[in-house]
Amino acid sequence: MDANVIYCGDNLEVIGKYIPDDSVDLIYIDPPFNTSRQYEVFWGEAQERRAFEDRFGDAMTYLDWMRLRLKELHRILKPTGSFYYHCDWHVSHYVKVELDRIYGFDNFRNEIIWQRTSSHNDSKKFGQVNDTIFYYANSKKFTWNPQYSEHDPTYLRQFYRYNDPLRGDYRLDHIIRSATMGERPNLTYEYKGYMPKWGSRVTLDKLEALNKDGRLEWSKTGRPYLKRFKNEMKGTLLKNIWLDIPPIGPASDERLGYPTQKPLVLMERIITASSNEGDLVLDAFCGCGTTLEAAAKLKRKWIGIDFSPTACRVMAERLEKRLGLKEGTDFILKDMPKTIEQLRRMPHFEFQNWAVVALGGIPNQVKVGDYGIDGRLYLADIEKTHKGDFFETLDKWYPIQVKQVDKAGRPDIDKFQTAMRRDKRLKGYFVAFGFSQDSVKEIKRAQTVEGLEIVPITVDELLNFEKTVLA
Numbered sequence: 001m002d003a004n005v006i007y008c009g010d011n012l013e014v015i016g017k018y019i020p021d022d023s024v025d026l027i028y029i030d031p032p033f034n035t036s037r038q039y040e041v042f043w044g045e046a047q048e049r050r051a052f053e054d055r056f057g058d059a060m061t062y063l064d065w066m067r068l069r070l071k072e073l074h075r076i077l078k079p080t081g082s083f084y085y086h087c088d089w090h091v092s093h094y095v096k097v098e099l100d101r102i103y104g105f106d107n108f109r110n111e112i113i114w115q116r117t118s119s120h121n122d123s124k125k126f127g128q129v130n131d132t133i134f135y136y137a138n139s140k141k142f143t144w145n146p147q148y149s150e151h152d153p154t155y156l157r158q159f160y161r162y163n164d165p166l167r168g169d170y171r172l173d174h175i176i177r178s179a180t181m182g183e184r185p186n187l188t189y190e191y192k193g194y195m196p197k198w199g200s201r202v203t204l205d206k207l208e209a210l211n212k213d214g215r216l217e218w219s220k221t222g223r224p225y226l227k228r229f230k231n232e233m234k235g236t237l238l239k240n241i242w243l244d245i246p247p248i249g250p251a252s253d254e255r256l257g258y259p260t261q262k263p264l265v266l267m268e269r270i271i272t273a274s275s276n277e278g279d280l281v282l283d284a285f286c287g288c289g290t291t292l293e294a295a296a297k298l299k300r301k302w303i304g305i306d307f308s309p310t311a312c313r314v315m316a317e318r319l320e321k322r323l324g325l326k327e328g329t330d331f332i333l334k335d336m337p338k339t340i341e342q343l344r345r346m347p348h349f350e351f352q353n354w355a356v357v358a359l360g361g362i363p364n365q366v367k368v369g370d371y372g373i374d375g376r377l378y379l380a381d382i383e384k385t386h387k388g389d390f391f392e393t394l395d396k397w398y399p400i401q402v403k404q405v406d407k408a409g410r411p412d413i414d415k416f417q418t419a420m421r422r423d424k425r426l427k428g429y430f431v432a433f434g435f436s437q438d439s440v441k442e443i444k445r446a447q448t449v450e451g452l453e454i455v456p457i458t459v460d461e462l463l464n465f466e467k468t469v470l471a
Contacts, residue, residue, distance in 0.1 A: 003280055003301035004331040006292070008312040011284040011305040014335070015072045019303070024076050025143065025279035026300075028270055028291055030086035030262065031066065059091050063098060073284060074102050077138050082109075082274035085134045086262070092132040103136040110135040114242045114266065133270075147273050148235030149244055160230045164214075172217060172225040175201050175210075194222040238269075245269070254322070256288045256314060267294035275300055289315030296323055309337050309346075310353035310363070340433070343459055348404055355402040355431045358462045372419030375400040377429060399428040408432035408456075413442045417452055427453040434458060 001023060007014045077083060083103065087095055100108060112133040121127055160169040177184060177198040187199035191207055200207060207224070210216050216224045245266050248255050254264050267290050271281055277299040283291035286304035292315060295302035306312050316333050319325040327333055337343055343351060356363040356375030363375045377398045401416045408430060420428050435443075435456050446452040 002332060002334075003303060004296075005303050006286075006289075006312050006315050006331065006333045007303070007305045008307070008309050008333070008335045008337070009305070010307055012069050012072060014305050015069075015076060015284065019076045019282075021075055022078050023280065024282045024303075025078055025081050026084075026271065026275040026281045027073050027077055027081065027284070028084040028086070028267070028281070029073070029284050030260070030287065031069075031285045032260070059094050062091060063094055066095070067098060069284065070098060070102055073282075074138075076282070079139045080142050081138045082142055083136045083138065084270055084274070085136075086131060087134075088131050089128060092134075096134060099134055099136060103138065107137050107139065108134070109137055110240045112240050112242060114245065116247050118246070135274075143274055143276060143279070145273050145276070147238040147269060149238050150235050151230075151233070152236075156230065162217075162227075164227070164229070167214075167227075167229045167231070169230045170227045171230075173228050175207070175216070175224055175226040177201055191224070192218075192222065194224065196223075242266075242269075254290075256318065261288050262290050264290055264294055267291050268298060271295055271298050271300060286315065287311055289318045293318060293322060296325065308350060308353070310350065310357050312336060313354075313357050338463070340459060340463070343463075344404070344433075346404075351404045352402045355459070355462060356400050359400060359429060359431065359457065361400050361429075372401060372415050373399045373423070374402045397425075399423060399425050401428065401430045403430075403432040405432055407434045407436045408439050409436045410438040410442050413439045413446075413454065416454065417446055417450075420452055420454075426451060427455070429455045429457060431457045431459065431462065433460075 001018065001020055007018065073083065083099075085095060085099060096111075110133075112135060114131045114133060115129055116131050117129050156169075159171040162170050162172070164170055176196045177187070177200065179198055181198060183197075184199035187201070187203065188196060189200065189204050191200075191204065192211075202210070207216075210226065211224075215227045217227055218224055245263055248261055248263050255261065271291075271294050275281060275298075278301065280301045280303065281291065281295040282303045282305075284305045286292060286306050288311060289304060292302050292304045296319065304312075304315060306315070312333060313336075316327050316331075319331060320327065325331055337346065337354070343354070346354065352374045353363045359375075359377060361375040361377040364373060377400055378396065399416075399420055401412075401419070403412055405412075412432075413430065416428060416430055420426070430443075435458075440456070443454045443456060446454060
């Protein structure tokens with residue numbers, strides 16, 4: 001089985017074809033509530049839910065679709081592995097029942113509440129601000145690396161009140177047993193004139209070693225206390241309510257424009273807690289590739305699966321740009337559409353996204369009522385500041401129109417010209433399987449008479465993607 005692979009296809013088919021039993025250490029999935037086709041995240045949440053209603057009708061139909069995939073994911077998870085299912089309020093309670101049936105109620109570890117936004121106003125209910133992540137182990141023996149959050153500043157100020165010139169701030173902790181702990185005769189001994197009634201919490205040799213290392217402090221009554229130094233504390237053990245990971249901000253360098261994109265630090269926490277270096281991490285609905293980036297950064301092997309060629313290409317570009325990984329050397333992009341026939345069968349909006357991304361552009365999130373523009377191609381201008389430094393500006397963009405037709409006709413070109421004039425664009429790109437003679441004539445006329453440059457690009461050219469296409 002290959003690792004560090006992005007598979008393009010239905011995860012049910014990919015898992016059955018490529019991934020053997022008991023081979024994966026950690027599985028995380030964030031399936032879209034609505035559908036098996038990831039491309040619908042491109043145009044936002046409301047349309048996404050309508051698409052769900054059109055395709056599934058109700059939550060039970062969605063669960064029927066998910067059940068087959070959950071069973072396959074359980075098949076490939078190692079007995080020592082862990083499984084995380086990320087969802088929201090729409091189906092979380094139904095999903096929990098399914099997971100209990102597959103993994104066993106006793107293997108349920110946590111319901112993690114992640115506050116994904118700080119505010120969300122609903123007029124007739126409490127604001128919905130959280131997602132739910134169900135965490136299961138596959139047996140009683142599983143990988144677990146405790147995670148810590150930073151201490152609360154108030155707690156630090158209140159308890160770490162003392163200072164050591166060499167070791168910094170510290171607090172005092174008990175090293176003598178209390179009455180509630182009961183008497184321990186084997187730990188009851190006199191040390192430096194102090195005899196604890198209920199005994200000590202450590203053996204005499206350990207107490208002597210702590211004193212020699214300067215880790216004991218003595219009260220006026222001669223009672224010893226243990227110094228806990230702040231810079232040696234890992235923090236507070238993490239609980240199941242996560243309030244410390246904000247959503248991705250508009251200016252974040254990891255933001256890719258997916259409405260459902262998860263923060264990198266969220267995935268780093270999950271992967272660090274439930275896997276070790278060299279383990280294999282799998283995300284069967286990997287969207288824009290956050291799980292893959294986190295796994296690669298943390299020196300894990302990984303597998304990503306997504307139905308959308310657009311998402312797969314975005315993932316590959318993300319790994320290259322953010323981590324410097326090279327496709328074909330550091331990872332493999334497998335089963336991408338390679339033929340005209342495959343692209344003809346692709347769903348309409350997914351075909352639009354594929355064409356725009358293949359061209360190097362950014363697809364519109366709004367797919368209905370886009371006024372003739374399916375995407376934008378940004379080309380940076382290099383400008384010089386008053387200090388002599390150079391920087392890029394991305395104000396220069398070109399409209400892209402995509403038609404999943406054998407031959408784009410004259411009316412298609414006319415509509416695109418109207419869109420270009422409306423947005424005051426003198427150049428644009430038009431993608432189709434082919435172009436009629438009338439459309440080619442109109443493209444030439446618009447260039448000569450009106451100065452509107454329309455670059456016709458065939459799907460075959462995009463498949464081969466010659467660099468001269470954008471010249």
